[in-house]
Amino acid sequence: MRTPTAMIVGIVLGPCGLVLNLTSTLAPNWRDVKQIPRRPSDLVQHQGIWDICEETESTRQTQCNIGDSLEYFSQLPVQVAKGLMPASLATLILGLVVASLGVRCWTDTPHSLLAGLGGLLLFASGLLSLIAVSWYNHELYNLPAITDSTLQVGYCLVLGYLGSCLEIIGGISLTASFHRCCKERKLKKAATSYSYPPANKQVPAITMATASSVDSKDLEMHYRTPTPRSYTNSLDVLEDERASTHSYRSRLPCDSDL
Template identity: 35%
Template sequence: MGIVFAPLGLVLVFTAAITPQWREGQAHLGMAGPGSLLRSGTKSHGTRSGSVEALILLRSDGLWESCLQVERSDLRQCWPVAGPYQRDPRVRLAQGLVLTSLFLCGTGIVLACIGVRCWADLPLRGVAASGGLLVVTAGLLSLTALGVYTHNLKRLGMDPSQRIHNPRYPHLNLHPAGSLYFGWLGSCLQVLGGTALLFSFKRPRCPTCPCRHELSVSPCHSCPEMTNKPDMDVYEVSC
């Protein structure tokens, strides 16, 4: 369970980190006025005035990239995050936590694979459990980053002095996007997989015969399952 869930969680968190859909917003563009921002561009494409007024602007932000797209068109542009959004301490905190989470999860998976040792008869339980501890820590860090971002989603990059609505620029209704859900799912899988690996600290108890004679190979009379099999050799098994 740990070997399967931990890499899957790492892939999902990494996918969430590199995609720019942490939050999305849309706004209806008023293109009828003479001060329109996209009037010249839309005229060059031969768009009618009726369809110009119905344009919807889609904005998406991630940890390292932002995108802008006009709905029902091929007009799309992405750029690295900049400005107040990039300088927001909560965004920078989320970036640091996600990067640390990815590093710890990758290291934990490597330790878990070395500890499990599928090519050997006996695993290194301490090494596997240590890897599980790193994976759990990585999952908790990514959950913290997602929680901070989601809680402050509508306030990230917003300057309090500029909250007065400017009619020239459209107002965006921001809401959580798909990358956040990938991150939540991946973080939960990391916690579950790391917790499963943590059980490696506890060694299983193997049922053995109560009376063991190191120099005798005869069956022990206190074990009823052995008395019925006189031709059986008794071995001492160490778990």
């Protein structure tokens, strides 16, 4: 059985969102501070949720672990991002594990319930990271900054938005497996509710009056038993033996002898 398209989309977009959100969480570039007074004009201060770095654009020299004199890390949007981004990554990794067990490309039939649960975890992970990134972006110009400096959005926010959207789309795609799971349960329920007649049950004799009132095709459909797949060969293996007009019969083994 081929893996459903919805599962493929979810299992591909999930790792892509993981890479983007992991980079957004660890890189110190949520906000850029430029044109700092009484500092070199090409100096750029990169502020993240874990560290602050300063980079000189002319020489490409970077210095990290800059002191937080403005209490930037104590602000609520930064504290929320510190909690939600790692939680989002943990939820995403758990969702990818569950989704991988559900998709199971190495087996004939995927486990739709596990794939749907993995999709819910991916969706929740995308929401957590999206809340953190959106809140920080909304309060970006309200956070403490050096006076008369210029504030710009860092690339981590862009990566965070992209990763969150990919996770949400992948999670929604995987949750479509719940519909497939419901269909499988209905088919199993219908199969178990259908009972075949007992083997020792005798078929009632057909009288002339019954035979005249009931069509032969209806009788055939009523008393016909399902044929197992192992006996559905369209070739007649005894055709050569019956068609032989000679008294001599071949002594070579055929399918019926085997």
